[in-house]
Amino acid sequence: xxxxxIDIGGSGxxxxxxxxxxxxxxxxxxxxxxxxTSTPKLILKDINDNIIKKLTWNGKIGCGxxxxxxxxxxxxxxxxxKKWVGxxxxxxxxxxxxxxxxxxxxxxxxxxxxxxxxxxLNTKGTVIIITVGTGLGTAIFNDGKLVPNIEFGHLxxxxxxxxxxxxxxxxxxxxxxxxxxxxxxxxxxxxxxxLISPNLIIFGGGISKYFDEFKSDLKCNxxxxxxxxxxxxxxxxxxxxxxK
Ligand code: BGC
Numbered sequence: 001x002x003x004x005x006i007d008i009g010g011s012g013x014x015x016x017x018x019x020x021x022x023x024x025x026x027x028x029x030x031x032x033x034x035x036x037t038s039t040p041k042l043i044l045k046d047i048n049d050n051i052i053k054k055l056t057w058n059g060k061i062g063c064g065x066x067x068x069x070x071x072x073x074x075x076x077x078x079x080x081x082k083k084w085v086g087x088x089x090x091x092x093x094x095x096x097x098x099x100x101x102x103x104x105x106x107x108x109x110x111x112x113x114x115x116x117x118x119x120x121l122n123t124k125g126t127v128i129i130i131t132v133g134t135g136l137g138t139a140i141f142n143d144g145k146l147v148p149n150i151e152f153g154h155l156x157x158x159x160x161x162x163x164x165x166x167x168x169x170x171x172x173x174x175x176x177x178x179x180x181x182x183x184x185x186x187x188x189x190x191x192x193x194x195l196i197s198p199n200l201i202i203f204g205g206g207i208s209k210y211f212d213e214f215k216s217d218l219k220c221n222x223x224x225x226x227x228x229x230x231x232x233x234x235x236x237x238x239x240x241x242x243x244k
Contacts, residue, residue, distance in 0.1 A: 002026060004055065005239030006047060006063040007106060010034060010079030010134030011169070013043070015051035016232075018062075018239035023117040025232065027055055038081040040089075044096055052097060061093060061101040062242030064109035064234045066135060068149045072103045078154070078163070079134045102242035107137025108148050109237030110204045110227065115141050116240055118228045126198045128152075129227065131205035131234070136163035136188075140196065152192055162188050168207050178210075182217035189220040198222045206231050 006015040013034055017027040032050045035042055051057070065084070068075035072090035093101035104112075111129040115121065123144040131137035136153030139146060153163040164170060166184040176184070189201065201220065203211055204227035211226035218224060227233050 001243050002059060003239035003242050004051070004057045004059065004061045005235035005237075006051060006061060007109070007234035007238060008034075008043065008047075008063065008065050008080070009106065009234075010038075010066055013047060013051075014231075014235055015047070015055070016235050017055060017057065018236050020240050020243045023113060023229065023236045023240070025235070029232065029235070030054060034080065039083045040081070040087050040092065043080075044092060048097060052099070058099065060242055061099055062109075062238035062240065063089060063093075063101055063103045064106035064238040065089065065103055066106045066137065068151065069103050069105050069108075070149070072101075074103075076151070078161075079169075104238065104241045105137070105139070105149055106234050106238075107131045107139045107204075108146055109241055110137065110229075110233035111139030111141060111146065111202070111237065112240050112244075113229050113233040113237035114202050114204070114227055115144055115146075117236070121228075122200065124199060126196055127200045127202065128192065128196065128198045129202040129204050130192070131227075132166075132168050132185075132203070132207050133205040134167060134169045136167050137205070138192075140198075152195075155188075155191060155195075157188065157191065162191070168205065171207075178214040179217055182214045185214075186217070186219045189218060189224070193221055200225070202227050204230070204233055
């Protein structure tokens with residue numbers, strides 16, 4: 001089925017039409033920056049102007065959001081306006097654009113793309129995907145089944161959220177070298193491993209394309225691999241989630 005996948009992020013918003021069976025993008029990928037004033041009203045206007053209208057889309061939408069999402073309603077929002085909390089995004093899409101939309105957490109979406117579509121993956125036991133971007137997103141699967149809304153980016157490290165210590169945003173802001181950042185991320189990986197003993201860690205998000213630059217500096221006990229769908233996983237997984 002063809003679905004418009006949208007990935008709302010703290011720094012950028014992306015969208016493309018996705019074939020939910022193969023995970024192939026059937027249109028150009030559109031990306032634009034998230035406004036500083038990232039309220040639902042303005043972001044939805046941007047999504048309509050920059051994605052829905054440009055792709056002349058009038059079918060189903062799957063949307064990933066950077067916060068806790070239950071039954072299409074937003075329950076937390078760390079790197080985007082707090083005005084999202086309490087919003088039922090499915091209802092908003094319907095009311096504003098008369099379009100059907102299914103919403104889930106952005107890391108859960110990325111994980112779904114990797115787990116469902118990458119047939120080479122051994123999904124036995126506990127698999128965690130960690131998306132490294134403006135925040136740190138985490139999705140945990142047990143024998144291929146998602147445990148939704150795991151917020152391990154908010155584990156406490158040095159008195160604050162782990163994502164304030166080792167996200168890609170922090171790496172750029174503090175001008176950390178790959179080595180310096182990898183040292184921090186290794187601490188985080190070991191912390192996560194001490195809690196859930198994963199069989200496999202999938203490294204996702206914007207910087208997964210640079211995985212080769214720092215993989216030898218990441219020290220952990222589990223196997224760690226880059227996301228197969230890299231930064232498109234969020235779009236693809238959001239689309240897949242809308243038809244499952
Ligand atoms: C949010 C998560 C999200 C992650 C990546 C965190 O700040 O709490 O829900 O998955 O950022 O966007």
